[in-house]
Amino acid sequence: MFPNPANPLVTAPAETTILAMLLAESPLSRVELARRTGLSSTAVTKAARPLIDGGYLHELPPERTAPGAGRPVNPLAVTPDREFFVGVWIGPDGLHGTVCDLRARARAGAQRELGDRDPASVCALLAELVDELLDTEPEFRERTRHLGVVVGGEVDRDTGRVNLPVLPGWQDVPLVEAVAAATGLNVTVENDVKALTVAEHWFGEGIGTEYFAVVTVGRQVSSGLVVNGELVTGAYGAAGELGHVRVDPAGPPCRCGSNGCVEAIAATDAILAAVRRSAGDPALDFAGAVRLARAGDPDAQDAFARAGRAVGTGIATLVTLFGPERVVVTGEVPDALDLLDAHLREAYAAHCFKAAAKCALTLRPLPWEERARSGAVIGIQALFP
Ligand SMILES: [Zn+2]
Structure with missing residues (x-):
């Protein structure tokens, strides 16, 4: 079962730490996780349990250890296909979208050229684009709850409202509310440069x-x-x-x-x-x-x-x-x-x-795929408190 979309997947600090670390780098042994997080091995095992039960993590076959090094260890790995995330960048001329897995790898992409640029028309087009992306694979529609939208403008993360200087009539637009109503997904919106920074920090050079x-x-x-x-x-x-x-x-x-x-x-x-x-x-x-x-x-x-x-x-x-x-x-x-x-x-x-x-x-260079992917990463971020 999926957790309630209004609630994050992980809430306990140890679970949060372990999931975040494994998203960036997977697989890791429990010993390595303990060493890097400063948690005890018991705390790592306890924190991993609900994530394994929920299908987000799995254990790999035991690694061979040197004779006398104790019992073999089963490294933990993220199950990338457990959940998918849609990311959309609203650019000055078009909408650019992607579906990513849990490790932020792009699995599908699509674009739409902007026609009418008023918020209602753009939101309708965005919903169409999301539909097309989710129709690429049956499992995308089954296992996608989160959509991250990134925009080149001011974003109020608390209210979900945006000001976009590049599009006419986009002052104080309740974007999260409008896109959530049009797509039925749990929507987060973020400024594009901030989203890129998060994507690069979690999954890239940072x-x-x-x-x-x-x-x-x-x-x-x-x-x-x-x-x-x-x-x-x-x-x-x-x-x-x-x-x-x-x-x-x-x-x-x-x-x-x-x-x-x-x-x-x-x-x-x-x-x-x-x-x-x-x-x-x-x-x-x-x-x-x-x-x-x-x-x-x-x-x-x-x-x-x-x-x-x-x-x-x-x-x-x-x-x-x-x-x-x-x-x-x-x-x-x-x-x-x-x-x-x-x-x-x-x-x-x-x-x-x-x-x-x-x-x-x-x-x-910064291709559109990376901007769209940063939206999906903002969606992945919604799993965390
Ligand atoms: Zn200046």
């Missing part, structure tokens, strides 16, 4: 880190922070606004009212505006700007170089203040990331304070 950050570069420049193993939300809901860290006092004006912010130099619109000016071509698009830079146009190359340096300097500030173990930089502009890469790393290395510079930096 596994096992206490201090970790994700930086997104594209239409906007944002960051998500994990401090003491927890996502930072900020006292006023605004935290990690890396895009509005000022890196050049003489830099161009920013939409926030200040000037010289990372975003005013490194957002795709800012790069494009700079290349349009230098090329004297107000109709140039972003792909055209990339082509110019690749063809060796020095002004176009300089615009990308300045963007890379602005992001690198911003990340150096973040790393110097918070000391993360690693930072993942992920870009909405997959075909232009390499134009930023070397400049970003150079500025980062130049401005990072001493030991903080040990922090590893990864740059990689």
Whole structure:
């Protein structure tokens, strides 16, 4: 039987710890689980029991142990197909959805182009997309209770209401209520950068880190922070606004009212505006700007170089203040990331304070599948208190 969707799957702290650890890394022996969590072997066994009974964990055949090392141990593993999770990213032009298993592996994907962009039309389209995804396999429909929706905007996790600057008429929209009514699923909504940070912390490069950050570069420049193993939300809901860290006092004006912010130099619109000016071509698009830079146009190359340096300097500030173990930089502009890469790393290395510079930096593209998957991870998070 499934637990009541209104209640988390695990409530006891030991169960929560063990399930979270096995989701990230599976299988692990009880001895290893005890060692890593600081729980006693008895506590591990006791905590695992209801999860084994509920079908979320299973025991693997005993591992061979050295002679005289005591009785053989049965490692514990997550049963990925026990439950499935739908994730949907509401993008500026379309809906992108996925079904993931318990270990956040994508098992199906589908997309819809946006027609009417008012909340009611988008929610109806979202319900259609979820239906299509759940129809991919009979077991998806049988074993899916949670849907995570991620959006590029402000999210109030308590009320489930959102403000989306990219879609007209999306002010204070009760998204959780509307999507829950349209799909019948247990719905959670989260800001896309925060969701990516959680996904990367639980299932990606941030596994096992206490201090970790994700930086997104594209239409906007944002960051998500994990401090003491927890996502930072900020006292006023605004935290990690890396895009509005000022890196050049003489830099161009920013939409926030200040000037010289990372975003005013490194957002795709800012790069494009700079290349349009230098090329004297107000109709140039972003792909055209990339082509110019690749063809060796020095002004176009300089615009990308300045963007890379602005992001690198911003990340150096973040790393110097918070000391993360690693930072993942992920870009909405997959075909232009390499134009930023070397400049970003150079500025980062130049401005990072001493030991903080040990922090590893990864740059990689951000395809829609990953955004949708981060929604499914927010669904998986709903299993926890
Ligand atoms: Zn700004």
